[in-house]
Structure formats: structure tokens, C-alpha cells
Amino acid sequence: MSIFNDVESSVRSYCRSFPTTFERASGYRMWDQTGREYLDFFAGAGTLNYGHNPDDMKWALIRYLTNDGVAHGLDMHTGAKARFLERFKEVILEPRDMDHRVLFPGPTGTNAVETAVKAARLTKGRDKIVSFTNAFHGMTLGSLSLTGNSMKREGAGMPLGGDVIRMPFCGYMDDEMDTIDYFERTLEDPGSGIDLPAAVIVETIQGEGGLNVATKEWLQRLQGICRKHDMLLIADDIQVGCGRTGKFFSFEDAGIKPDIICLSKSISGFGLPMAIVLLAPECDVFEPGQHNGTFRGNNLAFVTATQALERWATKDFEQHVHSMAKAMKSKLETIIDDFPGLKPYHKGRGMMQGIAVEPAELAGEISAAAFERGMLIETAGAHDEVVKLLPPLILDAEGLDKGMSILRESFAEVAARHGLDEESGNVVSLKKSAS
Template identity: 55%
Template sequence: MTITPPALSVFQTLESEVRSYCRGWPAVFDRAQGSYLHDEDGHTYLDFFAGAGSLNYGHNNPVLKRALIDYIERDGITHGLDMATVAKRNFLETFENVVLRPRDLPYKVMFPGPTGTNAVEAALKLARKVKGREAIVSFTNAFHGMSLGSLAVTGNAFKRAGAGIPLVHGTPMPFDNYFDGQVPDFLWFERLLEDQGSGLNKPAAVIVETVQGEGGINVARPEWLRALKELCERQDMLLIVDDIQMGCGRTGAFFSFEEAGITPDIVTLSKSISGYGLPMSLCLFRPELDIWEPGEHNGTFRGNNPAFVTAAAALTTYWADGQMEKQTLARGEQVERALLSVVEECGGEGVSFRGRGLVWGMEFEDKARAGRVCARAFELGLLLETSGPESEVVKLLPALTVSADELDEGLRILARAVRETA
């Protein structure tokens, strides 16, 4: 497929230089359905990006679209702050019955604002309020958002530099396998906690991703997560799991921490919780942590009623019978086999892969090659992004509803892109 970049237009002349994804995908997109996008020139692209994980059920999912159209056509509430509405009640009851109760999770539900970083900010504020301490521990290569509190617990130097001010009260610790298995888990962390001369203030909480998406698809082992939970309990620290990108079924189970058998104190969700790509986020926490005063954390758009409608429809459609988890794990095995074949074709040199469920990363020793692979894939009609501290990882994030044939099509394109950028 030959792609002609769009001519100089309002995007270049008026939109800020901060734009990013559009630079790697020089097309003007017009329509989308399922796992495919179409640009205004008639080209079709298979989407292995899924709105950075916001479209787990594909573009314009027909079941969710019908629910949304029906709601709008009957003049359902669109903007409601945190007022009680029928749409919110339906979502809360569905979330409790389909997600929380079957997993024996007693969480209270907070609507902190429309984006993931809103949920992280709320989690950090609540942890500090509960424990009366300022320090938060995060991990190397973590990504938790672009607002100042979230940036303070984010590892990426480029993103942190954009803050323009010192980012304080956050301390990074080594993520799982950071030292390639040469150092016992949490040796440094525990030593600092126990040493009165370490300079580490007693943390209120630890925040972690079970799979670091932006950090390069770094997968934490279940035993590492269990040990982290035990450490938090021993040291009187809250455990926050940031499940914004890896939750809502991305790794198989609805919550990515289920495989480890842990129950975090606080959980953040966003991206695919609305099911349709509509802005929505949640902060979940144990009931005894709910010490907020009314209005102590608020926001004009924390009650996105159309998102409540599509979220409830997504949960009812895809999570009531357990089939979505089984399908995602099966699709993940399909991806793993294909990536193994690509690595073998490369002779096992200079390329490796890792992942869980339907999030996978292919890392290149020649760090610039990942960008070339994504660029070639785009020319061939496949949308991929890079991740990792030096953009050295090609990230695969297809919709959970992707068919086996669509997945094969994209994996064949990826293999060709790797082959042609050697």
C-alpha cells in the first residue's frame, strides 16, 4: 500500500508541536469499525494500538454504540457532575454484580475525573491522607500519568523533564528483574526502610503496574507481586495497583493483579473502563480508607453519564460469562507463537519478546529499529507504537475482540516489517 502524506494543513499550521501519534501515522483518519480504521483517502489500517488500550472492545462496537445512541435519543443526562443519575446507578450496580462481587472485592468506587492521571492523583492524595505521610515509592520505568503528582512517580526522564519544576515526594525502586536476577527481590528497598540513616522517609504507599506498558512491556512475576504486597503489609504502606492500561481484561482476567492472588488497597482504572473510548476513570479502595470529606477531591467532568452507559453495556456483554478472559488468553498464545517464529527467523540475535494476554512487546538491541519497524508496518497497513525508555520496543495492543484471522493478518505484517528493516 502506498501512503501519500497529507498536505500541509491545519494540523501543522494551528495544532501545537506537542502532537505525537499523528507524526508516526501521516494519515487523516475518518471512520473506524472493529479492528480497522479508514483514512479519508480510502486506505484501510489494521489497528494493533486500540487507542493506547482504550478500545479493548474495538472501534464503534455495535452493542455499545446501540446503547449509547438509545440513551442520547431519549435525552438521558449527559453532564451531571457527581449527581445521582439513572446511568450512574446502573453502572455501579453492574460493576458490583459483574466485577467486584464475583471476585470478593469490597472496594468503594470513586469517580475522580475523566482521565487516568486523575485517578492516580486521587489515589496518591488518599494514601497520603490516610497515612499522614508524604513519600510514595514507585518503580524504575514506571508510567502513571502526565500531571505533576503522577509525573513524580513516573520514571521516564523525557516526560519528567516536561514538568518544569522539581518532582518531589516520590522515590523509585527497582522493578522486577531490574538487575537481571542478580539481586534478591526488594533487598535495596527493605534495607532503606529499616536503616534510620538511609534518608528514605517512611512511605505512605507503593504504586506499581503489574505490566509496565509505556516502560517497555516489563512483566512482573506473580511471586514478585505477592512479595511486594507482603512487604507493604509488614511496613504499614498501602499498595496501589495502577491498572489503567492493563486492567479491563488486557492481560486476561478483568484485573491484571488477579493472577498473583493479591488484593491491592487501592486500584486505578481508566482507558477501557468506558468500553467505547469515552473519557472515564475510577479509583477503587478498601472501605476503611474512605476518609474523604465531601468535595475534598472533585472535578467538573467526574460524572460522564454516556460513559456510564457504554461501560455497563460492556460489562454485561463481555464479562458476565467468563468467555472474554478465555478468548484473550487463547489469542495471547497465538501472538506468542508468532513472535517466537519471528525471533527464530532473526536467528535469536538482537531481538526478544515478552508479554501477557493481549499486550506484547518486541525489543530490539538496535534501539532505532523498533521505530523503523513501526514505520514500515504503517506503510503496510498496520498501526503499531513503540514503548520503552528509548522507544526500543514495538508494542502490540490489539483489541480484545480481534478475530484469530485479523490477529494472523497483523502478525504477518509485523513479521514482514521486521524482515524488511533488518
């Protein structure tokens, strides 16, 4: 691996947690150059919801390329784009009674967030945006200003957030404060010092922030406040959408209808760069060319994204995800019960679950121990205290059982290493967020 050390920037990070060179991948498995197999419970940080190299998408892409299909088209009309829009309307928008327009920004999640915020400000004629504690929305300056993580914000090299109002997320204050009541009080009190925002941006589950889950009631009340005070509601569904919670959109179970929705990561279905922003008609305010980007027209991604949508034409895939999520939670709760010395507690929802541990640094040790056993998992949270599981949604019972066995062994190794096989009081307590 000397070539990476010699040539690549030191900013690289995931490769430090998974120090090998991968060569091949299929489904929920990867193989490195030595032929060693790994269970992938990371899925490209949520980019590979349908697994590595799904056959239907792979062959659709191969056929398109062998027929000299247009690979790059800026925002010109192409057959690949038309087929994606037609199927997206039929499978996703119409069954949900959504009249949102589809905007193709640049190909990444942060492009989608930047676009959503610009559209919100133009629509309302106001500049302030509400974001939440522990939020993560991207790494470009506008998205980063909405992000809570201090280490990532410091990477900007400049002050951020003059146009951002930070509010406490659901469960941030435990039972000490109703965070929605607090938010509304600041809007209604002329002495709060808070100007009326244009929009509120929210993740229904804060993936990078620690698998913090917003309750249905909290989300419903948040939408109510937005409607009451003439603010737009932006849903950042970049990591938690495209079926991660079972439904295509993570907010469907709450029965809310955001004005603007950001999607990326798994929207292409194949790991190809792609992002979309869904805009309620009144938010489709850009003049032609007022917001654009060279790689808006990744037609290869349109091909695989269209094929991915077939999983949502029936309820079968959704039911599979719900079934696997239920089984995963049950197995995680057993691990939690068996290692009380790590002060573990469950986090997350759907196929985006994990276990928070104390002291926080032990989560990284558990992740490293799992890698040594042939499993890719990451950590999340303000202190990296959460062992985070984000497997492809096509995971089956065999893969789940094997993954949970490796996870249990990893917990056991770390607990024994630190003398925490039994419950111990010699750990630092961390504030728990809603789960």
C-alpha cells in the first residue's frame, strides 16, 4: 500500500480504519487483494443500499455502454434521463401524492444540500436556516455551516454559521426540556434575538451524529411549526433515505410532507455519483441556468437508478427490510444485555442501528476488532461512541447471523481487554440521545 502513502493526501480516513486494498465486491461481501473475504456492514457510508454490483443494474449499465449510450449530457434531454424521470414519477411520486419537481444538482449529497438551501432562501426571501445539534449535512462551506461536528467545521479554516440558527434535536435535553416548545418560544418571543428563518433542515435519523432518532410526534410538531410560521421544511434524506428505514423516504412513517427533499448516496443504486433535490412547486424558483453544474447529467447513474426503482414497484423489498431490521435489533439487544460493563445502549432505526458504549473510545476498538475478524463497521456520534451498523439492505439471515457473531466476539475482546466483563462504575457517563 506504499503508493497511497507516497502519493495520496493525508486527509484520507476510512482507509485508516480498514487497512487493506480491496479488489472485488458482490452483494454484502468484499474481497481484498489477498483473497480475504469481509462482511460489509458499512455499505459505502450508505451508498450501497442494494449491495455491491447488483446483477440487474450491472447488466443494464453494460448494455447501455455497449450501445454507445450518452454517458455525460450536462442537463440536456437524454433517453436515460427521461426513463428515470418517468419511472420515478410512477413508482415514487404518484403513489405518495407528491407533486415535487426533480432538480439535478451536482452529483454529491453536499451539492443537494447547498441547492436546497439556495432554493429555500430564494423562495422565502430570507437568509436564516435552522439546523440541529449533532447534524451532519456535508463538507462544502454552506453545508458545513449547518453541521454540528466541531472537528469537521474546523476544517473550513474560517468562521461558519452566521446565517444558521442551531436548535436542540429531538431528545438532546433528555426529559429536561421539550425541544419543540423551546424552538417555538424563540420564534414567538421578540426578545429571543432570532430572526424568522427561511427554512428548517432536518435528518430524521442523525447518521453521523450518532444514530439519534427523531420521534414521529416530534417530526409532526416540527412540520406544524414550519407551516404556522411560514418556514420551509427541508428533509436531508441523503443517508437515511432510499429504503434505509424500510420506506423509500425516512419520514413516511411520520406522515409528514417536506417542502424540499435531498437525496444522494443510494439514489443511483450502484455507487455511481448522483443526487437529486425534490422541490414543492412553489420552491422551483431558479431561473434557467441560475443553478447548474457540469456533472448534473450523469446518464450512467440514471440507468442504474431507474433499475433500482423496480425494488419499490411492490411491497416485497420494503417488507424484507422491516424483517431484517427487526431481527437486527433483537440480536443487538442480546449483545447489550451480555456486556453491561460497557454501559451499552441501543441507537437507530431500520437498517441503520448500533450500540453506544462508554468510555467512548471503546467503540473504535470494537470496530477495529471486527475488522480483524473480517467485518467492516464504522463509528458515529460526537465522541465516536456509537458502533454503527449500515449493511446493504439486501442482507439475508445468514449474513446477519455471521455479522452479529463477529460483533459479539469483538465486544467480548474489548470488554475483557479493559476488565469490563462485569458491570463497572469506572466509566465516564455520556448524555444519551433519543433512540
